[in-house]
Amino acid sequence: MSERTVKLVIDGREVFAKPTDTILKAAKDNGIYIPTLCYLEGLTAYGGCRLCVVEVKGNPKLMTSCTTPVSNNMEVITNSPRLNKYRKQIIELLLAERTHTCSVCVANGSCELQELATRFGVDHTSVSRNWKRFEIDMTHERFVLDHNRCILCTRCIRVCDEIEGVHVLDVKRRGKDSSIVIDLDEPWAASYSCTSCGKCSAVCPVGAIYVKLKPLSETKKKELPEFVVERRRR
Amino acid sequence: MKEVVIDPVTRIEGHAKVTIFLDEDDTVKEARFHVTDFRGFEKFCEGRPYYEMPSLTARTCGICPVSHLLASAKACDQIASVEVPEGGERLRRLMHFGQIIQSHALNFFYLSSPDLLLGMDSEPSKRNIFGLIKEHPEFARRGIMLRKFGQQIIERLSGKRIHSGEWIVPGGVRTPLTKEKCEMILNETPEALKMIQKTLDEFKNRIDKFREEIENFGNFPTYYLGLVSKDGLLEHYDGFIRVVGPKGEIVADKLDPKKYFEYIGEAVEPWSYMKFPYYKPVGYPMGVYRVGPLARLNIVTKCGTPYADKELREYKKFGENGVVESTFLYHYARLIEILYSIEKVKEMLEDQKVLDENVQAKSYTCRSEGIGVAEAPRGTLIHHYKVDRDGKITWANMIIATENNNLAYNMAITQVAKKYVRGKRLTEGILNRVEAVIRAFDPCLSCATHAWGEMPLTIHLYDHRGREVDRLIQD
Numbered sequence: 077m078s079e080r081t082v083k084l085v086i087d088g089r090e091v092f093a094k095p096t097d098t099i100l101k102a103a104k105d106n107g108i109y110i111p112t113l114c115y116l117e118g119l120t121a122y123g124g125c126r127l128c129v130v131e132v133k134g135n136p137k138l139m140t141s142c143t144t145p146v147s148n149n150m151e152v153i154t155n156s157p158r159l160n161k162y163r164k165q166i167i168e169l170l171l172a173e174r175t176h177t178c179s180v181c182v183a184n185g186s187c188e189l190q191e192l193a194t195r196f197g198v199d200h201t202s203v204s205r206n207w208k209r210f211e212i213d214m215t216h217e218r219f220v221l222d223h224n225r226c227i228l229c230t231r232c233i234r235v236c237d238e239i240e241g242v243h244v245l246d247v248k249r250r251g252k253d254s255s256i257v258i259d260l261d262e263p264w265a266a267s268y269s270c271t272s273c274g275k276c277s278a279v280c281p282v283g284a285i286y287v288k289l290k291p292l293s294e295t296k297k298k299e300l301p302e303f304v305v306e307r308r309r310r
Numbered sequence: 311m312k313e314v315v316i317d318p319v320t321r322i323e324g325h326a327k328v329t330i331f332l333d334e335d336d337t338v339k340e341a342r343f344h345v346t347d348f349r350g351f352e353k354f355c356e357g358r359p360y361y362e363m364p365s366l367t368a369r370t371c372g373i374c375p376v377s378h379l380l381a382s383a384k385a386c387d388q389i390a391s392v393e394v395p396e397g398g399e400r401l402r403r404l405m406h407f408g409q410i411i412q413s414h415a416l417n418f419f420y421l422s423s424p425d426l427l428l429g430m431d432s433e434p435s436k437r438n439i440f441g442l443i444k445e446h447p448e449f450a451r452r453g454i455m456l457r458k459f460g461q462q463i464i465e466r467l468s469g470k471r472i473h474s475g476e477w478i479v480p481g482g483v484r485t486p487l488t489k490e491k492c493e494m495i496l497n498e499t500p501e502a503l504k505m506i507q508k509t510l511d512e513f514k515n516r517i518d519k520f521r522e523e524i525e526n527f528g529n530f531p532t533y534y535l536g537l538v539s540k541d542g543l544l545e546h547y548d549g550f551i552r553v554v555g556p557k558g559e560i561v562a563d564k565l566d567p568k569k570y571f572e573y574i575g576e577a578v579e580p581w582s583y584m585k586f587p588y589y590k591p592v593g594y595p596m597g598v599y600r601v602g603p604l605a606r607l608n609i610v611t612k613c614g615t616p617y618a619d620k621e622l623r624e625y626k627k628f629g630e631n632g633v634v635e636s637t638f639l640y641h642y643a644r645l646i647e648i649l650y651s652i653e654k655v656k657e658m659l660e661d662q663k664v665l666d667e668n669v670q671a672k673s674y675t676c677r678s679e680g681i682g683v684a685e686a687p688r689g690t691l692i693h694h695y696k697v698d699r700d701g702k703i704t705w706a707n708m709i710i711a712t713e714n715n716n717l718a719y720n721m722a723i724t725q726v727a728k729k730y731v732r733g734k735r736l737t738e739g740i741l742n743r744v745e746a747v748i749r750a751f752d753p754c755l756s757c758a759t760h761a762w763g764e765m766p767l768t769i770h771l772y773d774h775r776g777r778e779v780d781r782l783i784q785d
Contacts, residue, residue: 179473180365214359214700217674222359288674289361291476 084150099141099152100128110154111163111192114229115142116279118301119238125170125229127163127192130154138162164196172201173252174208175224176282183283186293189227190282210255215265218288219277223255226284232256232276239304244270256284275300315770315781317344326753327768328744329581330727334774338731341723343716343748345584352706360389360680360701365475367693367708372472373416376409376464377686377711379478380547381693384682386480388568389697391675397666398482401467403547404658405478406684407651408463410546411456411502413687414603414644414651417752418509419453422641425746426520431739449512452505456648459502463655466491482670492659499656503617506649510621513645520638524628526729527747528637528722531556533589533599534608535574535714537567537685543614544606544650546685553589553599554609558631562591567683570692574709586716587709598721601689601714602751603643608633615657618650637722640750647687676701686711688752712753722747734771734779741769741782 080092086103093102098121103110114125123140130141133151141154153159170176170189178184193199210223230247233256237243244267248257259267277285278297287295317327330341355366364382368375380402387394394402424437427446436444443450461471467487468474477484517524534554539545542552551565553573565573577586577594589597599605608629613619625642628634634643658664682693689711696705726747730740771780 179369180362180475184476209357212357212359212702214702220359288359289480289672 082146082148082150084146084148084152086152087154093146095146097146099130099132099139099144099146099150102146103141103152103154108154110141111195112142113188113192113227113281114231116231116234116298116301118299118303118305119231119234119279122230122234125166125227127166129159129162131156131159160196163192164198165202167193167196167198168201168203170227171198172203172205174206174210174226181225181283182286182290183225183280183292186291186296187283188281206252213258213264214288215263216270216272217265218272219264219274219285220288221256221258221264221285222283224284225282226256227282228254228256229281231279231281232285235275235279235301239301240271240273240275242269242271245276313770313772313776313778315768315772315778317768317770317781326748327770328723328748329770329772330723330731330744332731332734332771332773336733338724338727341720341727341744342581343719343723344582352708355703355706358703360386360676360695360697360703361480363693363695363703363706364478364480365473368473368475370708370710374409374413374686374688374711375473375475376405376478377684377691378693379475380406380684381682381686381691383478383480384548384684385680385693385695386682388680388682389677389695389701390480390673391677392481392671392673394482395666395668395671397486397663398669398671399547400658400664400666401483401487401669402478404487404655404664405464405467405474405483406546407655407658408460408467410460410651410687411648411655412458412460412464414648414752415453415457415460417687417749418641418644418648419450419457421752422746422749423449423453425742425749426516426641430523430742430746434738434742437742449509452509456502456505459498459652462498463495466495479670481672484670486667486669487664489665492664495655496659499652499659502652503649503656506645506652507617510645510649513642514624517642523638523746524636526725527743527750528718528725529635530721530725531635532718532721533561533592533597534605534633535589535599535601536606536609536690537683538610539614542611544610544612544618544647548684551683551690552609554605554633556633556635558608558629558633560609567692568681570681570683570694570709574692574714576709582716584716585709585713587714588717595717598717599714600637600718601711602640602687603647604634604637604640605689606685607643607646613646613650615650615653617653618646621646621649637718637747637750640752644752688712689714712751715751715753719748719751719753722751731771734773736769736771736780736782738782744769 082093082095086108091106111127113127115121121142123143128141129138131153132139178190213221233245236245247254258264277287278300313329313331315329327344331339333339364379367382368378420439424442428437465471468477537545537549538552539549551567553562555561573590575588575590588594589599613622679696684691691711692709694707698704726744730743769782773779
């Protein structure tokens with residue numbers, strides 16, 4: 077086990093971290109909040125959503141704290157008007173891209189996007205909404221994939237690949253046309269590889285993959301990947 | 311032909327205008343009630359999972375979301391092939407009584423009482439709930455308290471006062487009623503009962519002052535349609551459709567609500583976004599029927615609770631053969647229904663069965679079609695969905711309580727206009743009388759068009775050449 081040998085400054089506070097830690101981990105261990113969305117403890121971080129960006133002194137670029145390792149004498153700012161402006165814009169763009177209607181959503185009250193929008197005061201979107209209509213996959217006996225609510229965080233893909241180990245899910249197309257696919261873009265019920273384990277629905281931050289007829293608050297298990305990884309180490 | 315237009319109509323739920331057409335000799339020929347907004351729920355719900363429908367369609371209305379939730383959930387029960395456990399049905403009924411109490415209190419105390427207590431011709435800027443609070447504070451307080459009582463039943467059951475779509479779900483309801491909340495509601499019922507009885511007494515004492523309104527506000531024969539229980543008692547949640555004719559005769563009984571399309575037709579007119587349902591055996595436009603409190607009390611043999619039944623007997627004296635014709639008496643019927651609902655709430659809560667914890671049946675099965683019918687505060691409400699094999703909505707049709715009365719609105723405003731409009735000039739008092747008859751029905755136009763909008767009214771007056779000769783706006 078490595079020791080906490082790296083000394084860095086986060087928001088003016090001197091903290092110590094392990095050499096293998098990311099900025100996000102160091103901040104979290106020291107009770108400093110950094111917003112995240114695609115990141116989930118136990119899964120490989122990939123820095124997709126950019127909500128966890130921070131300022132690092134001496135670097136003109138913003139860095140994703142979930143993928144940037146700590147280094148000695150690093151000076152990090154997690155909260156500034158510039159950062160919050162970008163975070164707010166990201167949330168607005170996510171809300172504008174698909175049809176997010178909280179009031180009738182299965183995730184209402186336990187949605188991470190909704191929670192972030194509330195935290196950052198996003199009460200409208202400054203860009204017009206896309207309103208594109210996606211076909212819902214309801215073919216599976218227990219689960220539903222509603223692309224209209226998907227934010228393409230890829231948590232489901234990673235949990236299916238890294239924790240369940242089957243890699244049923246993936247992404248097709250690029251940019252705003254991207255969407256989650258099952259096997260080779262087949263209806264869920266036709267999937268040969270899906271084990272119906274439900275981990276995808278347990279980690280979905282929004283209401284895109286959910287258990288039929290159940291509110292997300294009853295089925296969400298955000299800590300599941302971390303728990304499984306910890307068990308496997310034993 | 312000349313034309314008068316009231317645009318927009320005020321103190322109603324939704325957006326509307328009225329046009330009055332005059333003959334060459336300036337007498338009223340016809341009046342039309344136009345609903346001017348469009349929302350398109352039936353279309354945008356296509357492609358959504360069926361179990362989202364209660365939540366989605368409840369958004370047609372913030373006043374009677376519970377009725378939409380119930381009609382929708384009942385349609386979904388059929389799609390999911392489940393039978394709701396008794397405990398779940400009991401709580402759905404209990405919440406609906408809360409809905410009826412709060413909605414009727416809203417119409418009577420907030421929207422209609424300013425006309426009744428302050429006068430049809432009183433100062434328009436004060437003829438509202440605030441004017442009422444100033445002139446009759448105790449009366450206004452009663453209205454607020456009764457509405458609160460109803461709203462709190464909804465909140466105590468579901469955790470939310472409006473749009474409890476996460477609680478009323480296909481197969482029943484999400485959570486049982488706790489003993490503590492049961493007692494909280496029960497403790498408030500005696501006071502609520504007293505308040506409505508006092509209001510009824512006051513209304514009856516003043517009723518002689520409204521002889522003119524009773525005579526002229528939509529006083530005409532129609533058919534009456536609504537749900538009754540299997541014993542012919544007042545019913546708001548389930549049961550059979552009964553149709554009573556203009557002379558009080560039962561023309562159809564024990565009709566299956568799921569076969570509504572066999573006896574209710576839907577006509578469309580180019581001048582309104584609200585459809586024109588009619589009683590099919592009689593045809594369009596002669597098959598005019600009314601729904602809502604007046605119609606419900608006209609079709610039942612009894613209410614089924616002691617105080618309400620006593621009031622019903624007195625109420626029936628205003629009609630012949632058990633049928634009360636004047637639209638103005640919707641107000642009276644509404645008060646009796648509040649009384650009935652409070653009595654039923656008390657009766658249900660005094661029975662320990664209300665605490666039954668078995669409240670939801672679960673199923674993933676999908677039938678291809680479901681039809682849910684309930685008696686909303688404003689009348690018979692129908693939700694009809696078709697789904698594909700996975701349970702996605704492919705087609706939806708909703709007949710909203712308010713729509714059922716559409717033909718009757720036009721008859722009623724024509725009657726009022728014929729009585730009060732003289733020549734080419736409009737006065738504010740005339741405008742308000744036309745609006746008042748609409749208010750008596752308690753239309754909810756945001757529901758009826760499944761439309762979006764504010765709620766003011768405008769009247770336009772057109773001469774026989776189609777020129778606008780006068781216009782009055784109230785907002």
